[in-house]
Amino acid sequence: MEKEPEEIIASDYDVIVVGAGPSGCEAALAAARAGAQTLCLSINLDMVGYPTATPVLVDDSDDRRHALLAELDGFGAELPGLLHTDGISGRDGVAGRVLVDRRRLGLAWKEQLESEEGLALRQALVTSLIPGKSGWKLETKLREHFTARAVVVAAGTFLNGRVIDAGETSPGGRWAEIPANYLAKCLQMQDIKLVDIWARTSPRLSSRGIDEKLLGDPRLRRDGEQLGEVLAFTLETDGNRTGQLQALRQNKGLTQAWITRPSYSILHLGLAAEQAGKNLEVIGKPGLFFAGRAAGSCNYTEAAALGFIAGINAAHRAGHGAASQPLSFSNTLVGQLLNRVAHKDIRPVTVRIDDESGC
Ligand SMILES: Cc1cc2nc3c(=O)[nH]c(=O)nc-3n(C[C@H](O)[C@H](O)[C@H](O)COP(=O)(O)OP(=O)(O)OC[C@H]3O[C@@H](n4cnc5c(N)ncnc54)[C@H](O)[C@@H]3O)c2cc1C
Numbered sequence: 001m002e003k004e005p006e007e008i009i010a011s012d013y014d015v016i017v018v019g020a021g022p023s024g025c026e027a028a029l030a031a032a033r034a035g036a037q038t039l040c041l042s043i044n045l046d047m048v049g050y051p052t053a054t055p056v057l058v059d060d061s062d063d064r065r066h067a068l069l070a071e072l073d074g075f076g077a078e079l080p081g082l083l084h085t086d087g088i089s090g091r092d093g094v095a096g097r098v099l100v101d102r103r104r105l106g107l108a109w110k111e112q113l114e115s116e117e118g119l120a121l122r123q124a125l126v127t128s129l130i131p132g133k134s135g136w137k138l139e140t141k142l143r144e145h146f147t148a149r150a151v152v153v154a155a156g157t158f159l160n161g162r163v164i165d166a167g168e169t170s171p172g173g174r175w176a177e178i179p180a181n182y183l184a185k186c187l188q189m190q191d192i193k194l195v196d197i198w199a200r201t202s203p204r205l206s207s208r209g210i211d212e213k214l215l216g217d218p219r220l221r222r223d224g225e226q227l228g229e230v231l232a233f234t235l236e237t238d239g240n241r242t243g244q245l246q247a248l249r250q251n252k253g254l255t256q257a258w259i260t261r262p263s264y265s266i267l268h269l270g271l272a273a274e275q276a277g278k279n280l281e282v283i284g285k286p287g288l289f290f291a292g293r294a295a296g297s298c299n300y301t302e303a304a305a306l307g308f309i310a311g312i313n314a315a316h317r318a319g320h321g322a323a324s325q326p327l328s329f330s331n332t333l334v335g336q337l338l339n340r341v342a343h344k345d346i347r348p349v350t351v352r353i354d355d356e357s358g359c
Pocket of ligand 1: 018019020021022023024041042043044047048049050051052053054124125126127154155156157158159173174179180183199200201264265266291292293294298299300301303304
């Protein structure tokens with residue numbers, strides 16, 4: 001006899017992670033490795049671990065993300081090892097710059113999650129997250145119900161995400177992806193304070209319209225070896241496509257440039273500093289953790305760092321493994337990042353540079 005779906009799919013977990021960007025991936029792996037039965041739910045399983053905007057994970061030799069990655073390696077996080085996998089990361093003419101092949105990195109994350117013992121990965125849009133008897137109750141858009149002792153919200157730029165494109169604002173978690181509006185509303189209705197956070201990505205150009213000599217220019221980055229697209233890294237443009245193209249064509253060697261993907265901005269909600277506990281647990285909401293961009297961090301590496309810490313602490317809250325010790329992070333960039341998430345009102349926060357004001 002055919003089984004009812006409820007009998008096939010477990011619905012009660014130690015830890016549920018909402019989102020599978022770098023923060024969700026690290027959180028899910030860390031929780032499962034601590035012994036917690038873990039479920040990771042994400043809107044689109046083709047986008048697992050995918051670097052949203054840029055193939056540049058570390059800018060140059062002075063970028064403190066080198067040190068952050070070394071710390072994460074020491075703590076046992078996944079990202080540093082993935083970056084050493086053949087074909088995923090590379091270097092270019094700029095000393096210390098780390099570039100990734102975004103598609104390969106995404107696939108590598110997905111393979112790790114799929115092969116981890118005690119971890120299930122599923123495609124679903126989480127629409128509701130409310131306290132239950134011994135933890136948290138989640139509902140998805142397809143009316144599935146799950147419970148967990150602890151939950152990590154690693155929803156990236158999707159909470160009430162709004163794409164700003166050629167002066168118009170429309171709902172979107174990233175360009176052409178659905179936002180997580182119900183979840184944002186549900187969190188706000190529980191008096192969890194969320195604040196607006198902004199990000200912008202540079203345009204991508206066809207490599208065909210670019211003077212060959214310019215392809216080695218530090219402002220232009222090939223976006224994956226197999227593709228004919230180039231990210232115009234520091235050549236920020238604004239406005240509609242025509243305006244962006246005109247601005248780009250002012251640059252030497254780009255007079256024939258052609259935009260394949262215009263630049264766009266995104267505005268989304270993330271946890272307010274006053275609501276963030278030191279171990280990424282939401283103040284006054286035991287068992288609820290935030291990580292990555294949804295917790296107010298700036299970039300891919302920092303999102304992974306926060307995900308790793310949130311995953312360990314969520315597993316601990318669910319009765320598995322030891323909590324991460326804030327003391328062991330003193331004098332580390334991870335500690336500084338956690339501190340800024342909990343105390344710095346202006347979002348996003350970063351430790352990429354010494355200056356506290358920039359992202
Ligand atoms: C326009 C733009 C420009 C950016 N520029 C840069 C940059 O230059 N450099 C940089 O390092 N970073 C940049 N970022 C930030 C980038 O988002 C982060 O670096 C990194 O991807 C954040 O990781 P994350 O895991 O927190 O979130 P994301 O990578 O955004 O992942 C979030 C995941 O959560 C899932 N999700 C969301 N809501 C739900 C839900 N309700 N139910 C189930 N799943 C859900 C999504 O499907 C997604 O997979 C930019 C982002 C955008 C959108």
